[in-house]
Amino acid sequence: MRKKIAFFIFLGWILLLIGDRVDELRVYQGAQIAMYTIALASIVLLTGYSGQVSLGNGAMMAVGGYSAALTLNNLGSPVWVAFLMAIVASALFGAFLGTAAARLSGPYLAGTTLALAVGLPEIANQFNFLGGVPGLLFDVGFPPERLGEEFTQYKWFFWIASFIALLALFITSNILQSRYGRTWRAIRSSPLAAELSGINSSRMKILAFTISSALAGLAGAVMAMTISLVAPGAYTLTLSFALVTGAVLAGVSSLPGVVFGALILVAIPEVADVVATRFGGGENLNNYLPTLIVSVLLILSVIFTPNGPGEKLRRHHHKKKI
Amino acid sequence: MHKLLETLLIGLSTGSIYALMSIALVLVWRSTRVVNFAQAGQAMLSTYIGFEIASRTEIFWLGLAFAIAAGALLGAGVDFFFMRVLFKHAVSGAAAVVAPVIATLGLLGLIRSIVGLIWGGEFKSIKAPASTDGFTIGETTIPFSALNLLVIGTVFSILIVLAIVFQRTNLGLSLRASAYAPEIAQLAGIKTARIRTIGWAIAGGVGGVAGMLVTSNNFLSPYSLDLLLVFGFIAAVIGGLESMVGSVVGALILGIALTFILNYVGTSLVFIGGFVVLILVLLVKPDGIMAKGKARRA
Numbered sequence: 001m002r003k004k005i006a007f008f009i010f011l012g013w014i015l016l017l018i019g020d021r022v023d024e025l026r027v028y029q030g031a032q033i034a035m036y037t038i039a040l041a042s043i044v045l046l047t048g049y050s051g052q053v054s055l056g057n058g059a060m061m062a063v064g065g066y067s068a069a070l071t072l073n074n075l076g077s078p079v080w081v082a083f084l085m086a087i088v089a090s091a092l093f094g095a096f097l098g099t100a101a102a103r104l105s106g107p108y109l110a111g112t113t114l115a116l117a118v119g120l121p122e123i124a125n126q127f128n129f130l131g132g133v134p135g136l137l138f139d140v141g142f143p144p145e146r147l148g149e150e151f152t153q154y155k156w157f158f159w160i161a162s163f164i165a166l167l168a169l170f171i172t173s174n175i176l177q178s179r180y181g182r183t184w185r186a187i188r189s190s191p192l193a194a195e196l197s198g199i200n201s202s203r204m205k206i207l208a209f210t211i212s213s214a215l216a217g218l219a220g221a222v223m224a225m226t227i228s229l230v231a232p233g234a235y236t237l238t239l240s241f242a243l244v245t246g247a248v249l250a251g252v253s254s255l256p257g258v259v260f261g262a263l264i265l266v267a268i269p270e271v272a273d274v275v276a277t278r279f280g281g282g283e284n285l286n287n288y289l290p291t292l293i294v295s296v297l298l299i300l301s302v303i304f305t306p307n308g309p310g311e312k313l314r315r316h317h318h319k320k321k322i
Numbered sequence: 323m324h325k326l327l328e329t330l331l332i333g334l335s336t337g338s339i340y341a342l343m344s345i346a347l348v349l350v351w352r353s354t355r356v357v358n359f360a361q362a363g364q365a366m367l368s369t370y371i372g373f374e375i376a377s378r379t380e381i382f383w384l385g386l387a388f389a390i391a392a393g394a395l396l397g398a399g400v401d402f403f404f405m406r407v408l409f410k411h412a413v414s415g416a417a418a419v420v421a422p423v424i425a426t427l428g429l430l431g432l433i434r435s436i437v438g439l440i441w442g443g444e445f446k447s448i449k450a451p452a453s454t455d456g457f458t459i460g461e462t463t464i465p466f467s468a469l470n471l472l473v474i475g476t477v478f479s480i481l482i483v484l485a486i487v488f489q490r491t492n493l494g495l496s497l498r499a500s501a502y503a504p505e506i507a508q509l510a511g512i513k514t515a516r517i518r519t520i521g522w523a524i525a526g527g528v529g530g531v532a533g534m535l536v537t538s539n540n541f542l543s544p545y546s547l548d549l550l551l552v553f554g555f556i557a558a559v560i561g562g563l564e565s566m567v568g569s570v571v572g573a574l575i576l577g578i579a580l581t582f583i584l585n586y587v588g589t590s591l592v593f594i595g596g597f598v599v600l601i602l603v604l605l606v607k608p609d610g611i612m613a614k615g616k617a618r619r620a
Binding site: 047053055100103104106107108110111112114115116118119120122123124125126237241244245248252283284285287288289291292294295296298299302303304 | 351356357359407408411420421422423424425427428429430431432434435436438439440441442443544548549552555556559563588589590591592593594595596597600601604605608
């Protein structure tokens with residue numbers, strides 16, 4: 001445990017050093033990576049451990065983002081309270097939804113959460129206090145003055161996002177290594193055997209759904225911070241799909257993998273941009289090449305390394321030992 | 323009173339399009355145990371092909387025929403080149419539950435990007451085969467148009483054709499048999515793999531029709547059929563995901579329910595309305611409105 005805390009502090013220190021040495025755009029992308037890391041951790045917990053497929057994490061992020069924005073704008077509370085509210089609200093919502101979801105399996109759950117991902121962000125268009133299409137502002141304020149004149153807004157975002165992401169990863173990894181993590185894996189590999197060993201599988205599934213939603217909500221609030229607003233257009237179906245993609249590419253049951261998955265999600269548009277320019281550009285190529293790359297990667301990884309690139313390596317390693 | 327009538331009629335027309343999509347999903351689910359999220363993509367690509375033909379020849383029905391053919395080919399192709407490969411790499415471990423879902427999502431993205439690369443993202447429209455002006459009853463004009471009537475007519479003729487194929491032909495019998503009990507069907511001399519591919523082809527063709535009909539009243543873009551997929555899925559679940567009749571009934575109920583929300587509650591709540599209907603059905607009758615008990619489930 002102490003080793004782990006030391007490791008996370010060391011990781012934070014490295015991030016601080018990196019944050020000082022790269023330009024503004026990279027710092028911004030760093031904040032995005034931190035945001036995706038949290039969101040992907042929520043999928044790893046839900047899908048990789050408890051075996052439930054959700055295509056609605058974008059909607060959970062919307063719940064978190066909106067709760068944080070409403071808290072910040074209406075109560076004038078400190079920023080950390082807003083983030084806390086995002087966690088609480090989305091956890092409650094997740095518990096409610098999980099109660100229905102625990103009875104669903106596989107494709108039913110995927111379809112239901114898909115319907116949620118389509119429907120939920122649209123609610124904001126209906127009610128005035130949610131800001132409609134343009135959305136609500138989300139302003140965490142300027143960085144504290146003692147950090148110096150040179151300290152930019154994006155770097156402040158990066159600091160907050162990285163701190164939250166490290167904390168979230170630390171807590172999640174502890175949860176996954178605890179009794180709960182083991183129980184979820186037991187349910188996933190054999191629901192019947194788990195029930196026979198005295199596990200209340202539907203209660204455990206609801207718990208997984210709740211924690212996963214809390215993480216997603218937190219990610220939603222972090223995302224709201226990096227783009228300074230919450231709007232229905234930010235939490236699209238495309239976002240939900242991207243999250244599932246990132247989780248699968250990184251290996252859906254590996255928590256350290258989420259950093260890699262988040263990196264891919266941020267890097268692919270950049271890579272696609274370079275490739276598109278090489279091939280002469282064109283609007284269509286620029287717009288759809290990222291989707292093309294992501295989809296091809298997704299299909300290949302599902303067919304060849306369904307449990308992520310890490311697993312193949314581990315198995316290879318294992319064979320050598322024998 | 324007019325508003326109520328109008329809501330029912332429009333709901334029937336929208337619902338009948340959902341019915342096609344949900345039949346496509348049910349067909350694939352019954353034969354392959356996969357909810358094919360790529361169905362929206364397949365329908366989209368077929369609709370783009372139908373759109374090209376319809377806008378060049380100015381004949382909607384020729385476009386529709388091409389869309390059906392393209393959809394059928396595409397459906398068979400997806401099963402033959404994609405699903406068989408996926409199932410051959412016998413998936414195990416953590417991803418086993420998610421693999422088919424993820425794979426079809428990947429396929430959806432792949433088709434979407436290919437369509438985007440060829441046709442771009444701008445909205446296209448197909449010239450409607452009938453007037454989109456509403457009928458006039460007495461002095462008031464309601465939004466229900468000749469096109470809506472034509473949509474209902476087309477859908478129901480297709481449903482009748484499907485019913486005849488499934489109930490009266492040998493092919494239909496093999497399709498039902500291999501969905502119900504693949505091993506026994508195989509022992510009875512049915513080539514189940516080939517029958518499955520035919521099932522995918524029928525689903526693809528039906529999806530193509532759904533895409534063309536939606537587009538005749540709306541715009542076509544690489545994202546325009548996602549909602550159709552979601553509502554088709556909800557309709558299929560209302561019907562129990564196993565029964566074609568159930569999914570048609572489910573789709574009509576859903577279409578009318580959503581039109582009620584649209585006309586009486588609020589435009590933006592339509593989408594979440596679908597979700598609420600879905601949750602209600604899953605809580606109250608998780609096996610669908612057509613479930614007669616567990617006995618018949620293989």
